[in-house]
Amino acid sequence: MNNDTVYYDAAISDDLRRKRLFEGQLFVYSPRPTTLAFVEFARSMIEEAFAGRDPRTAQDAMDVQQYAAVLGKLKPAFIHHPESKRHLQAILEEFGCDLGRTYFDVPRMRSSTSGDYLTTGIAFAWHAHRDTWFSAPPCQVNWWMPIYDIESENAMAFHPRYWTRPVNNSSGGYNYYKWNKLHRGANVAKMTKEDNRPMPRATEPMDLDPQVRLICPAGGIILFSAAQMHSSVPNTSGVTRFSIDFRTVDLDDAKARRGAPNVDSSSTGTVMRDFIRGSDLSRVPDDVVALYDDETTAEGDLVYTPQGA
Numbered sequence: 001m002n003n004d005t006v007y008y009d010a011a012i013s014d015d016l017r018r019k020r021l022f023e024g025q026l027f028v029y030s031p032r033p034t035t036l037a038f039v040e041f042a043r044s045m046i047e048e049a050f051a052g053r054d055p056r057t058a059q060d061a062m063d064v065q066q067y068a069a070v071l072g073k074l075k076p077a078f079i080h081h082p083e084s085k086r087h088l089q090a091i092l093e094e095f096g097c098d099l100g101r102t103y104f105d106v107p108r109m110r111s112s113t114s115g116d117y118l119t120t121g122i123a124f125a126w127h128a129h130r131d132t133w134f135s136a137p138p139c140q141v142n143w144w145m146p147i148y149d150i151e152s153e154n155a156m157a158f159h160p161r162y163w164t165r166p167v168n169n170s171s172g173g174y175n176y177y178k179w180n181k182l183h184r185g186a187n188v189a190k191m192t193k194e195d196n197r198p199m200p201r202a203t204e205p206m207d208l209d210p211q212v213r214l215i216c217p218a219g220g221i222i223l224f225s226a227a228q229m230h231s232s233v234p235n236t237s238g239v240t241r242f243s244i245d246f247r248t249v250d251l252d253d254a255k256a257r258r259g260a261p262n263v264d265s266s267s268t269g270t271v272m273r274d275f276i277r278g279s280d281l282s283r284v285p286d287d288v289v290a291l292y293d294d295e296t297t298a299e300g301d302l303v304y305t306p307q308g309a
């Protein structure tokens with residue numbers, strides 16, 4: 001089947017939706033009560049952090065180090081806030097996911113400043129990548145939601161031709177455990193000029209056009225497979241974009257090793273231990289994690305133990 005479809009507000013089961021996602025299709029949903037509640041919560045944290053400044057234009061009035069320091073406090077506070085997990089549970093339930101089988105990771109808050117103000121560290125501008133280059137399992141589903149309205153000039157982009165087309169890339173040098181050991185906890189808020197973290201990336205020129213940018217209102221949500229090639233659009237909109245993303249894995253998919261085809265990823269280690277179950281926040285069972293692990297786990301102290309699990 002070709003990856004040629006964007007489903008809009010599709011009223012289908014989560015099982016069928018994941019099947020379509022693993023075929024490379026995209027889903028976009030209008031704002032719903034649970035997503036709007038999460039956006040409202042995120043906005044209150046952002047607006048408090050910027051102390052009365054409009055967060056979308058605060059970059060114009062702030063020194064970049066000072067700005068990065070604000071994000072450096074705000075983002076971890078959001079990620080680890082207990083309310084964030086409750087919002088995710090509510091969203092997954094509203095979207096028809098079985099919470100007894102659906103595992104999620106902590107939601108990340110992202111920002112994309114306009115122009116060249118800040119594109120490294122705490123506000124990293126993502127080059128084209130697949131999450132599977134970063135040790136995501138083929139059954140992972142990504143959820144992405146704007147916190148304020150977006151436009152084409154500050155959106156994210158998909159590069160659908162790469163669903164079936166392999167790209168030479170450096171994912172073979174990426175091991176999730178080593179990455180955590182070396183870079184987790186690094187003070188990314190201080191990386192305002194350069195960002196030397198060795199992220200997997202294409203090692204050959206790519207054709208990023210034609211590309212697809214899905215524009216939904218704040219609280220709308222976009223679903224895509226972890227194998228989908230995507231990037232941050234260079235922000236030329238004049239305002240900062242704030243968004244939330246999180247990832248899910250269905251236990252039945254994980255057990256059956258269902259998911260998107262792997263065309264070019266050779267990362268090692270797995271992010272499977274980061275996921276917690278929707279119903280009770282328990283971790284993915286060890287025997288299931290083992291299906292995705294490799295000999296790099298033998299370096300036992302490198303295995304990351306997630307917070308809140």
Ligand SMILES: [Fe+2]
Nearest residue numbers: 129130131230
């Ligand atoms: Fe990504």
